[in-house]
Amino acid sequence: MTDGAHPQLQPVLDHLEAEFDNALARWQAFLRIPSVSTDPAYNDKTREAGQWLVDQLREIGFTADLRDTPGHPMVVAHHPGPGRGAPHLLYYGHYDVQPPDPVELWDSGPFEPRIVDGPRGRRMVARGAVDDKGQLMTFVEAFRAWQAVHGTLPVAVTAFFEGEEETGSPSLLPFLKQHAEELQADVAVVSDTGSWDVDTPAITTQLRGMLYTEVTVTGPSHDLHSGIYGGVAPNPANALTRVLGDLHDANGRIQVPGFYDAVVDPDGETRAQWRALGLDAEGFLGGIGVAASSGEQDRPFLERLWSRPTADINGIWGGYTGAGSKTVIPAQASAKVSFRLVPDQDPDAVLAGFRTFIAERLHPGCSFELHTHNGSPAIRVPTDSPYLQAARQALADAYGTQPVNIGCGGSIPVVGEFKSVLGIDTLLMGFGLEDDRMHSPNEKFELACFDNGMKAHAALLARMQAMGARRDAAE
Amino acid sequence: MTDGAHPQLQPVLDHLEAEFDNALARWQAFLRIPSVSTDPAYNDKTREAGQWLVDQLREIGFTADLRDTPGHPMVVAHHPGPGRGAPHLLYYGHYDVQPPDPVELWDSGPFEPRIVDGPRGRRMVARGAVDDKGQLMTFVEAFRAWQAVHGTLPVAVTAFFEGEEETGSPSLLPFLKQHAEELQADVAVVSDTGSWDVDTPAITTQLRGMLYTEVTVTGPSHDLHSGIYGGVAPNPANALTRVLGDLHDANGRIQVPGFYDAVVDPDGETRAQWRALGLDAEGFLGGIGVAASSGEQDRPFLERLWSRPTADINGIWGGYTGAGSKTVIPAQASAKVSFRLVPDQDPDAVLAGFRTFIAERLHPGCSFELHTHNGSPAIRVPTDSPYLQAARQALADAYGTQPVNIGCGGSIPVVGEFKSVLGIDTLLMGFGLEDDRMHSPNEKFELACFDNGMKAHAALLARMQAMGARRDAAE
Numbered sequence: 001m002t003d004g005a006h007p008q009l010q011p012v013l014d015h016l017e018a019e020f021d022n023a024l025a026r027w028q029a030f031l032r033i034p035s036v037s038t039d040p041a042y043n044d045k046t047r048e049a050g051q052w053l054v055d056q057l058r059e060i061g062f063t064a065d066l067r068d069t070p071g072h073p074m075v076v077a078h079h080p081g082p083g084r085g086a087p088h089l090l091y092y093g094h095y096d097v098q099p100p101d102p103v104e105l106w107d108s109g110p111f112e113p114r115i116v117d118g119p120r121g122r123r124m125v126a127r128g129a130v131d132d133k134g135q136l137m138t139f140v141e142a143f144r145a146w147q148a149v150h151g152t153l154p155v156a157v158t159a160f161f162e163g164e165e166e167t168g169s170p171s172l173l174p175f176l177k178q179h180a181e182e183l184q185a186d187v188a189v190v191s192d193t194g195s196w197d198v199d200t201p202a203i204t205t206q207l208r209g210m211l212y213t214e215v216t217v218t219g220p221s222h223d224l225h226s227g228i229y230g231g232v233a234p235n236p237a238n239a240l241t242r243v244l245g246d247l248h249d250a251n252g253r254i255q256v257p258g259f260y261d262a263v264v265d266p267d268g269e270t271r272a273q274w275r276a277l278g279l280d281a282e283g284f285l286g287g288i289g290v291a292a293s294s295g296e297q298d299r300p301f302l303e304r305l306w307s308r309p310t311a312d313i314n315g316i317w318g319g320y321t322g323a324g325s326k327t328v329i330p331a332q333a334s335a336k337v338s339f340r341l342v343p344d345q346d347p348d349a350v351l352a353g354f355r356t357f358i359a360e361r362l363h364p365g366c367s368f369e370l371h372t373h374n375g376s377p378a379i380r381v382p383t384d385s386p387y388l389q390a391a392r393q394a395l396a397d398a399y400g401t402q403p404v405n406i407g408c409g410g411s412i413p414v415v416g417e418f419k420s421v422l423g424i425d426t427l428l429m430g431f432g433l434e435d436d437r438m439h440s441p442n443e444k445f446e447l448a449c450f451d452n453g454m455k456a457h458a459a460l461l462a463r464m465q466a467m468g469a470r471r472d473a474a475e
Numbered sequence: 476m477t478d479g480a481h482p483q484l485q486p487v488l489d490h491l492e493a494e495f496d497n498a499l500a501r502w503q504a505f506l507r508i509p510s511v512s513t514d515p516a517y518n519d520k521t522r523e524a525g526q527w528l529v530d531q532l533r534e535i536g537f538t539a540d541l542r543d544t545p546g547h548p549m550v551v552a553h554h555p556g557p558g559r560g561a562p563h564l565l566y567y568g569h570y571d572v573q574p575p576d577p578v579e580l581w582d583s584g585p586f587e588p589r590i591v592d593g594p595r596g597r598r599m600v601a602r603g604a605v606d607d608k609g610q611l612m613t614f615v616e617a618f619r620a621w622q623a624v625h626g627t628l629p630v631a632v633t634a635f636f637e638g639e640e641e642t643g644s645p646s647l648l649p650f651l652k653q654h655a656e657e658l659q660a661d662v663a664v665v666s667d668t669g670s671w672d673v674d675t676p677a678i679t680t681q682l683r684g685m686l687y688t689e690v691t692v693t694g695p696s697h698d699l700h701s702g703i704y705g706g707v708a709p710n711p712a713n714a715l716t717r718v719l720g721d722l723h724d725a726n727g728r729i730q731v732p733g734f735y736d737a738v739v740d741p742d743g744e745t746r747a748q749w750r751a752l753g754l755d756a757e758g759f760l761g762g763i764g765v766a767a768s769s770g771e772q773d774r775p776f777l778e779r780l781w782s783r784p785t786a787d788i789n790g791i792w793g794g795y796t797g798a799g800s801k802t803v804i805p806a807q808a809s810a811k812v813s814f815r816l817v818p819d820q821d822p823d824a825v826l827a828g829f830r831t832f833i834a835e836r837l838h839p840g841c842s843f844e845l846h847t848h849n850g851s852p853a854i855r856v857p858t859d860s861p862y863l864q865a866a867r868q869a870l871a872d873a874y875g876t877q878p879v880n881i882g883c884g885g886s887i888p889v890v891g892e893f894k895s896v897l898g899i900d901t902l903l904m905g906f907g908l909e910d911d912r913m914h915s916p917n918e919k920f921e922l923a924c925f926d927n928g929m930k931a932h933a934a935l936l937a938r939m940q941a942m943g944a945r946r947d948a949a950e
Contacts, residue, residue, distance in 0.1 A: 245720020
């Protein structure tokens with residue numbers, strides 16, 4: 001560590017090295033609990049995983065509890081830190097995991113964590129290895145190491161873990177609103193994104209938002225015989241494809257009226273940094289088995305993934321879909337259509353634009369219904385924030401190289417909720433890799449990434465304390 | 476009857492009047508047999524319906540048999556007629572019926588035929604009332620009446636009934652080819668179409684053909700997370716809608732290359748006749764609950780139904796279609812797309828055009844497979860044929876008013892097979908009405924239509940004999 005290096009940090013890093021195998025063992029114990037939140041048959045196990053975290057945090061000097069909700073319980077834990085007005089950090093993670101199926105495609109039991117060799121060294125293989133138990137343990141272990149070496153944490157910390165992230169977090173926003181005072185902090189920390197590669201740390205400075213809609217087109221009052229009525233009867237399946245087929249123009253630009261009006265591109269420096277990352281677009285596409293990309297052809301690849309909005313049909317159905325043939329004009333056809341949003345698109349405005357888009361194109365013999373499943377705006381984390389600077393420094397401390405600022409194509413709704421309910425930004429320091437196989441069989445987390453994660457989080461606590469001290473000195 | 480009225484016809488018509496209630500009773504006995512060909516649980520009953528026809532025909536003086544096939548048996552029966560080189564007519568029908576479900580929507584048991592009052596008089600309500608048992612019995616009763624009054628039929632007759640029409644007639648073409656010599660005749664007669672209204676007879680002079688295809692678009696090697704990949708990854712559901720959404724232009728014209736090249740419109744006289752029918756387009760559309768029609772807006776309504784080709788999506792599916800939301804880019808999307816064909820479109824040429832249509836529009840990051848479920852060309856029956864003239868006269872005899880020549884939007888593949896295997900045309904004299912609810916609960920057949928049908932078939936036999944006599948005299 002260079003400028004403002006915290007003398008208390010090195011012994012913590014040494015402790016992490018010495019305790020690595022114990023950290024792995026605790027991580028494996030956590031992974032053995034099959035906390036599959038979507039399946040009520042596992043409700044006890046899901047709760048057990050939450051309780052396991054409560055016990056860990058109590059050992060580390062937190063006051064910690066399981067708090068019941070209509071669904072799976074929340075873990076809420078507080079550590080007062082040095083208690084001298086130090087910065088207060090709110091850490092979030094989730095202790096539930098995706099279902100493991102198809103189980104037969106795993107090389108080992110999804111809940112029997114194994115350490116195996118891979119191209120980049122050893123890796124932990126289990127359901128939840130990276131999403132989210134491995135990532136979550138990087139900071140829990142950092143807390144443990146600080147507490148073990150110094151008998152306290154250098155800043156105040158609140159840990160807040162849910163058990164429903166894989167099922168859409170239905171209890172989270174109500175709980176957050178109800179306990180806003182208790183959960184208030186200066187900044188949040190979430191480890192749910194990725195590093196750039198195994199050796200290059202990254203901090204994610206923007207997430208895309210989401211508008212998820214469903215449209216149903218109707219026409220005739222019942223399914224029709226396509227001989228008796230074909231040629232005059234409006235066909236809702238034809239009408240729906242005519243509408244959705246026009247979502248993009250020939251250059252990949254989305255044609256929903258007003259869609260791009262509120263879009264704010266990242267500043268030139270950020271875009272230049274992204275270009276300098278040198279993403280291998282061909283390799284990226286090759287990894288998913290395609291030879292040509294979609295999207296705005298006049299935009300760089302990473303901008304299309306991180307800072308440009310999208311329109312994807314997630315599902316479409318209507319009419320006869322069984323074996324063989326049935327000569328029917330279907331009475332209705334439907335599609336789930338979702339839009340990844342970017343700053344500063346407003347989900348409500350996009351919904352209104354999509355409604356107009358459909359109405360302008362729909363055959364006059366048909367009508368439609370459009371509703372929303374969920375919507376949340378994009379998030380941009382201010383890069384000039386001292387918190388983000390502290391996070392950048394902590395990553396450099398751990399990896400020995402400067403982090404890159406990256407975007408994320410996906411959405412993390414809790415980050416938007418921390419902003420809207422608590423008024424705080426979130427530091428997105430993640431340690432996953434693109435090939436970790438989240439949501440797939442043989443999910444893994446590189447041990448090198450886990451190790452760097454623990455060290456980066458340990459360093460973050462130091463950097464935050466130093467920042468707080470400078471702030472106090474300045475006042 | 477006027478010119479060439481057959482003196483032998485009137486006593487046959489009188490006999491039909493006197494025997495009406497007995498004809499209804501026989502028809503009901505036939506309807507009570509639940510000959511549901513698609514359900515193997517009913518195999519015995521389906522066979523029983525075929526046997527019932529064999530017994531009826533033997534009573535009437537035919538030699539008749541059930542002939543086994545890989546599926547349900549064929550009924551083949553011959554009556555030599557007067558044996559003096561008279562015209563030989565081949566009558567076709569089917570003794571199987573659609574499944575009755577949903578049974579709870581029937582006012583009475585689907586296989587408990589009831590005669591009830593309706594807006595146009597009494598009607599028979601049962602599964603198969605019109606499709607096809609009622610229509611089939613109109614000519615079987617005509618045979619019975621001729622035989623009872625005159626001890627013979629005035630022409631040679633072969634009756635050929637299948638039990639698989641509702642399941643796509645898999646045994647028919649092979650049987651026809653195998654027994655072409657035995658089934659050879661001068662012309663075929665099928666009662667499976669409609670009259671114009673309850674008082675106005677019709678002869679159907681053209682049927683549309685069919686090309687039924689299925690297309691599957693693929694892209695990424697597996698379903699993708701729409702955040703991580705959205706904006707660059709081609710989406711097969713988006714790509715499929717883009718292709719199919721372009722099937723029609725803004726005026727309802729199909730954009731498949733070469734689609735209309737081989738289309739031959741009906742002659743001006745036919746088109747004028749159709750215009751003169753004065754179809755109530757608003758009423759037609761109102762009956763299916765729509766206010767605006769699709770199709771070629773510059774073409775009259777009946778031409779769009781009878782003599783213009785169509786492109787309909789019968790089914791479409793891909794991606795996540797369950798409850799709620801799933802942020803997936805589907806790895807594949809599919810659709811069943813069928814085209815009603817008109818003279819002289821060639822199904823193979825249309826398939827080739829559709830393949831080109833897709834290839835020209837599909838996103839380069841996707842690929843597709845296209846295959847055919849079935850295909851058959853349109854049929855036009857020559858209106859100058861003496862057989863058709865005899866049929867027109869017979870209909871006028873029965874109804875007391877000239878028949879109209881109409882088209883049919885649907886397809887009857889056996890008509891094409893009689894042409895291609897036996898080289899003969901088919902007289903499409905049908906007595907159904909648009910609101911008979913074929914394939915639906917509470918299927919019915921008006922007793923007035925049944926009565927007119929029996930009389931028209933009785934008259935047809937006379938008219939055919941007269942035509943044969945004139946032909947012999949001319950030679």
